[in-house]
Amino acid sequence: MSRARGVAMIGRRETLAAMVAAFGASAFAPLARAVAYKPDPVINTGPPAPVFTAAQRALVAALSERVMPTTDTPGAITAGVPAYIEHMLGDWAIDDERATIFGGLAAIDARSMADYRVPAVKATAAQQDALLTLAMNDKLPGATEFFPAFKQLVITGYFTSEVGITQEREYLPVPGEYDGAYPYAKVKRIFSA
Amino acid sequence: MAATDRFDAIVIGSGISGGWAAKELTEKGLRVLMVDRGRMVEHGEDYPFDGKPAYEIPARDKMPAALAKRDYFALNGWVSPSTQPFFINDRLNPYDYDAPNKFNWVRPSVVGGKSLTWGRWSFRWAPTDYEANKREGVGVDWPIRYDDVAPWYSYVEKYIGVSGGKENLDYLPDSEFMPPFPMNVAEKWLKGRLEGEFPGRKLINARLSNITEDKPEQNRTRCQKRSQCSHGCSFGAYFSTQAVTLPAARATGRLTLRSDTWVTNLEYDPAKKRVTGVRMVDAKTGRAEVVQARMVFLCASAMSSLHILLNSRPKDSERSWFHSNGALGSAVMDHIFRVGVQGEIPGMTELIEYGRRPGGVYVPRFRNLKTEELPFKRGYGYQGQAFRQPAMVDGFGADMKHGMREYGPWKFSMGAFGECLPYDDNRVMLNFNKQDRFGTPLLRFDVTFRDNEIKMMDDALEQGQLMLRRAGLVNVTGGRGKHVPGEAIHEMGGARMGRDPNTSVLNGWNQAHDAPNLFVTDGAQMASVSCVNPSLTFMAMTARAADHAIKQMKAGVI
Ligand SMILES: Cc1cc2nc3c(=O)[nH]c(=O)nc-3n(C[C@H](O)[C@H](O)[C@H](O)COP(=O)(O)OP(=O)(O)OC[C@H]3O[C@@H](n4cnc5c(N)ncnc54)[C@H](O)[C@@H]3O)c2cc1C
Ligand code: SF4
Numbered sequence: 001m002s003r004a005r006g007v008a009m010i011g012r013r014e015t016l017a018a019m020v021a022a023f024g025a026s027a028f029a030p031l032a033r034a035v036a037y038k039p040d041p042v043i044n045t046g047p048p049a050p051v052f053t054a055a056q057r058a059l060v061a062a063l064s065e066r067v068m069p070t071t072d073t074p075g076a077i078t079a080g081v082p083a084y085i086e087h088m089l090g091d092w093a094i095d096d097e098r099a100t101i102f103g104g105l106a107a108i109d110a111r112s113m114a115d116y117r118v119p120a121v122k123a124t125a126a127q128q129d130a131l132l133t134l135a136m137n138d139k140l141p142g143a144t145e146f147f148p149a150f151k152q153l154v155i156t157g158y159f160t161s162e163v164g165i166t167q168e169r170e171y172l173p174v175p176g177e178y179d180g181a182y183p184y185a186k187v188k189r190i191f192s193a
Numbered sequence: 194m195a196a197t198d199r200f201d202a203i204v205i206g207s208g209i210s211g212g213w214a215a216k217e218l219t220e221k222g223l224r225v226l227m228v229d230r231g232r233m234v235e236h237g238e239d240y241p242f243d244g245k246p247a248y249e250i251p252a253r254d255k256m257p258a259a260l261a262k263r264d265y266f267a268l269n270g271w272v273s274p275s276t277q278p279f280f281i282n283d284r285l286n287p288y289d290y291d292a293p294n295k296f297n298w299v300r301p302s303v304v305g306g307k308s309l310t311w312g313r314w315s316f317r318w319a320p321t322d323y324e325a326n327k328r329e330g331v332g333v334d335w336p337i338r339y340d341d342v343a344p345w346y347s348y349v350e351k352y353i354g355v356s357g358g359k360e361n362l363d364y365l366p367d368s369e370f371m372p373p374f375p376m377n378v379a380e381k382w383l384k385g386r387l388e389g390e391f392p393g394r395k396l397i398n399a400r401l402s403n404i405t406e407d408k409p410e411q412n413r414t415r416c417q418k419r420s421q422c423s424h425g426c427s428f429g430a431y432f433s434t435q436a437v438t439l440p441a442a443r444a445t446g447r448l449t450l451r452s453d454t455w456v457t458n459l460e461y462d463p464a465k466k467r468v469t470g471v472r473m474v475d476a477k478t479g480r481a482e483v484v485q486a487r488m489v490f491l492c493a494s495a496m497s498s499l500h501i502l503l504n505s506r507p508k509d510s511e512r513s514w515f516h517s518n519g520a521l522g523s524a525v526m527d528h529i530f531r532v533g534v535q536g537e538i539p540g541m542t543e544l545i546e547y548g549r550r551p552g553g554v555y556v557p558r559f560r561n562l563k564t565e566e567l568p569f570k571r572g573y574g575y576q577g578q579a580f581r582q583p584a585m586v587d588g589f590g591a592d593m594k595h596g597m598r599e600y601g602p603w604k605f606s607m608g609a610f611g612e613c614l615p616y617d618d619n620r621v622m623l624n625f626n627k628q629d630r631f632g633t634p635l636l637r638f639d640v641t642f643r644d645n646e647i648k649m650m651d652d653a654l655e656q657g658q659l660m661l662r663r664a665g666l667v668n669v670t671g672g673r674g675k676h677v678p679g680e681a682i683h684e685m686g687g688a689r690m691g692r693d694p695n696t697s698v699l700n701g702w703n704q705a706h707d708a709p710n711l712f713v714t715d716g717a718q719m720a721s722v723s724c725v726n727p728s729l730t731f732m733a734m735t736a737r738a739a740d741h742a743i744k745q746m747k748a749g750v751i
Contacts, residue, residue: 043251043260043274067589084253092257132589151589155597160253165246168594173244175548178418180377182547189598190583191547192246193420 048087051098059105059121060085066128067154073168076154084157097149104135104146111140165192200226200449200486201746203471205456205501207231208306210715210731211492212438213349217739218490219445223746226449226484227442228473231303233452234279236435240425242275250275267297269680276423279303279310289624289637296638297679298496304452305434306494307682310423313402313431314552314576315355316725317346317366321562326721329570332524332615333691335720336701339366345733353432353732354408356416357400365557365725371405373398374416374550379538379579379603384554386664394559394660399552399576402432402729411437420549431551453477457633459489459505461514461708468711474631488710488742488751492735495716496525496621499687500636502698502713503623511625515688515707518695522622522687524615525640526722529573530681531674532650534657535606536666538579545581545600553578556607556660558724560652569648570614573724575657577607605666609653612724613646615686619678640678650676683727685716703738710751714738 052060064076064085076082089098105120108131112120116127123131134140135147158164165171171192201223204214208229215227233239247253251274256265264284265272272280281302290296301307320339327334343366350369358373376384376398384396403416413429413436422431429436442448453476460470460483470483491498499522506513515521553576560572581603586596619641623634650673658671678684691697694706699718705711714735716727723730745751 043257043277045251068594069591071591071594087252091252092255092259094259129590136588156253156255160247160255162246162248165248168598171246172548173246173419175418178374178546178548178550180375180380180546180550181544184543184545184600187545190600191545193549 049090051090079161079163081157104143107142203486204490206493212434213735214490215442216438219442219447228454230455237427242424289635308433314726315729322723336692345737349732354404356405358398390663401552418548491713498717523620526686528681528683529611531676532609532653534671536661536669538603571612573609573611575607579605685719688717689720702741
C-alpha cells in the first residue's frame with residue numbers, strides 16, 4: 001500500500017531511472033535514453049563536470065597562466081580560465097576535441113620529462129615557455145593541433161571573464177552615447193563588447 | 194476563463210502583429226482576448242540577462258553546440274543562452290519537410306513573440322513594391338498600393354519611434370524619423386567613396402525601431418547604445434510588444450491576455466460564412482475549449498497562421514474551410530540571405546568607437562530600378578557596419594597580452610537581403626501522418642529557391658565585392674552560402690491578399706474572402722515581399738485592418 005503510493009509519487013522518470021539502474025551495463029539502449037531524456041534544455045551553470053585528473057588540471061592551470069600571464073593586470077588563473085577550460089571540455093567538447101587537449105598535455109609532459117627530468121607542471125616558467133614554443137612551432141609530435149586550440153580556449157575564457165572584461169579591457173555597461181570617431185589615445189585600451 | 198466572459202474580438206498571437214491588433218482594437222473600444230502559446234514575459238522583470246555582461250550569462254553566452262543541434266536546430270546560429278529562453282524548442286515542437294527541401298523555421302516561445310529578439314531594422318516599402326507583381330505578371334496583383342498604406346506607416350512610426358536619416362529616395366520612402374544613430378568615421382569615408390564611384394547607389398544610416406529621443410508618455414527612455422537588445426531592454430528603447438503595444442492595450446482595461454494557450458484551429462459556420470470560435474488548448478493542463486467572439490485577428494506569424502488556417506476544416510475532411518480556391522498555403526516566400534562581403538578600410542587607425550550602436554548602415558536596392566535588363570527580377574539591399582576588432586597577436590605570454598590592447602584595422606562587412614518571387618508551388622500543408630502534442634497534424638514545408646533567387650545571390654556577391662574594391666577597401670573577400678528557406682527569418686505569404694477571390698485568401702483589408710469576420714494581418718498576407726525587412730509593414734497593415742474592422746463592426750457588417 002505505502003509502497004504503491006511511493007512509486008506513484010516519485011513519478012515516471014525516477015521510477016524508470018531506478019529500474020534501469022538495476023540492469024546496470026546491460027540496460028537496453030532506448031530505456032537508458034528515456035532516462036537521460038530531459039524535457040527542458042539545460043545549460044550547466046554549476047561547477048564543471050570533472051574532466052581532468054588532478055595532474056592534468058594543475059598543468060592546464062600552469063600553461064594557461066603562461067599563455068595569459070599576470071602583468072599589470074591579473075592573468076589566466078585569477079580570471080578563472082582553468083575552470084572555464086574544464087567546463088568547455090566537459091560540457092561542450094566531443095571526443096575528438098577532448099583528445100586534442102589530452103594528447104597535447106601528454107606530449108608536453110613527455111617532452112618535459114625528456115628535456116628537464118620533471119613533469120611539465122614542475123618545470124620552471126622559462127621551461128614551460130620553451131615547451132609551449134615547441135608546440136606552437138609544430139615541433140612536438142602529438143601536439144600539433146594542441147597549441148591553437150589551447151590558446152583559443154585561454155583567450156576566450158579570459159576575455160569573457162570578469163577580469164578580462166572589466167580589468168584588462170574597458171567596460172561600459174551603459175555607455176549612453178555613441179562616438180564613432182573617438183581617439184584611441186584617450187583610453188589606450190579595448191572597449192569590451 | 195469564465196463562461197460569462199464575452200469578448201468582441203480574439204487576437205491570436207502577441208508578437209509584432211498581434212500586439213498592434215490588441216492595442217488598436219482595445220483603444221477603439223473593443224473587449225479583446227489575446228492568446229499566445231508562449232509563456233508570460235513581463236517587461237523588465239522577466240529579462241534575466243538585461244544589462245548583463247558575458248561572465249554573468251550561462252556558458253558565457255556561447256550556446257553549447259550539442260544543445261543547439263538537439264533542441265534549436267532551426268535557429269542555425271541565431272540562438273545563445275541569453276536569447277534561448279525566448280525561442281521555442283524545436284525537438285519538442287516538430288515540423289516536417291522532405292530532406293532536400295529543408296526549412297529553418299524560427300519560432301518564439303513567449304508572449305511578445307519575436308518582437309523581443311528581432312533585429313529592429315525598419316523600412317517602408319516603395320510604391321514599386323506594391324506594383325511589381327502586376328507589372329511583371331508574377332503571382333497576383335496587390336489589391337492595394339503604397340498610398341493606401343502610407344498614412345498607416347506614419348501612424349505606426351510616430352507611435353513606436355523609428356530612427357533614421359531622410360534621403361528622399363523614391364525607391365525607399367522616408368519614415369517619420371527620430372534622428373539616426375550616427376555613422377562612424379569609417380562608414381562616412383566609405384559613403385563618400387562608394388557614392389562617388391557608383392552614381393545612384395547610396396550608403397545610408399540604418400533605419401531602426403530603436404528610439405533616439407525619450408518617449409516619456411510611453412515610459413520609454415532613448416537607446417543607451419549597449420547593443421544587447423535581444424536580452425530584452427528595460428529602458429523600452431526598442432519596439433517590442435512588452436515595451437509598446439501591450440502597455441497601451443492594458444491601459445484601456447479591456448484586454449485579457451492568456452499565455453501558455455495554443456490555438457489549434459478556428460471553428461467556422463459555412464452557411465453564415467463566419468468564424469464562430471477559436472479552439473485553444475491550455476498548454477499546462479491540456480484542457481481544450483472553444484472561445485467565441487464577433488471577430489478574430491489571426492497574428493500567429495506567417496507560417497503558424499497558415500498552420501491554424503489549414504487545420505480549420507470540417508470534421509472528416511482534410512481540406513480547410515479556407516482552402517476553397519486552392520490558394521491557402523501556396524506562394525510562401527523568404528528573403529535571399531547568406532551572401533556576405535567584407536574588407537579592410539585603410540587608415541583612421543587613431544580612431545575607435547565609443548559605445549555600441551544597435552545597428553549600422555544600409556545600401557538600398559540599386560538593381561532593376563529604372564530598367565529591368567538583368568537576368569533576374571527585383572533586387573536586394575545590403576545591411577552592414579564598419580568596426581574594429583582587437584588585434585590578434587601571434588605567440589603567447591606578456592607580449593601577446595599587451596599586443597592585444599591594440600585594435601586591428603577598420604573592417605567593413607555587409608550582408609544582402611533580396612526579394613524572392615511568389616511561386617505557387619512553394620507551399621506548406623498538413624502532414625496527417627504526424628501530430629504534435631496537441632493532436633494537430635504537423636505543418637509540412639515544400640519550399641525551395643529557384644533560378645531567379647540563385648541569380649540574384651550571385652549578382653549580390655559580385656556587386657558587393659565590386660563596390661568595396663572600387664571604394665578602396667583592401668583584402669576584400671566574399672562568400673555565398675546555400676540559402677535554406679526560413680533562414681532570413683522573413684518567411685511570408687501563403688494567405689495572400691488579392692483582388693480576385695479565386696486566386697487569393699484575403700481581400701485588400703486583410704479580411705478572409707471566406708469569412709469577413711476573420712482578419713489575417715501577419716506575414717501570411719503578403720503577395721510579394723520587397724527586399725526590405727518586413728515587420729514595419731506588418732504593423733502598418735495591422736493598424737489599418739483594425740481600423741477597417743471597427744468601422745465594419747459599427748456599420749453592422751460583421
Ligand atoms: C533574430 C531575428 C532578427 C530579425 N530581424 C528583423 C529585422 O531587423 N527587421 C524586421 O522587420 N524583421 C526582423 N525579424 C523578423 C520579425 O521578427 C518578424 O517578421 C515578426 O516578428 C513577425 O511578427 P508576427 O507578429 O507575425 O510574429 P511573431 O512576432 O513571431 O509573433 C507570433 C506570436 O504568435 C504566437 N503563436 C504562434 N502560433 C500560435 C498558436 N498556434 N497559438 C497561440 N499563439 C501562437 C507565438 O508564440 C508568437 O508570440 C527578425 C526575426 C528574428 C528571429
Ligand atoms: S542598445 Fe538601446 S535598445 Fe538595445 S538594449 Fe541597449 S538601450 Fe536597449
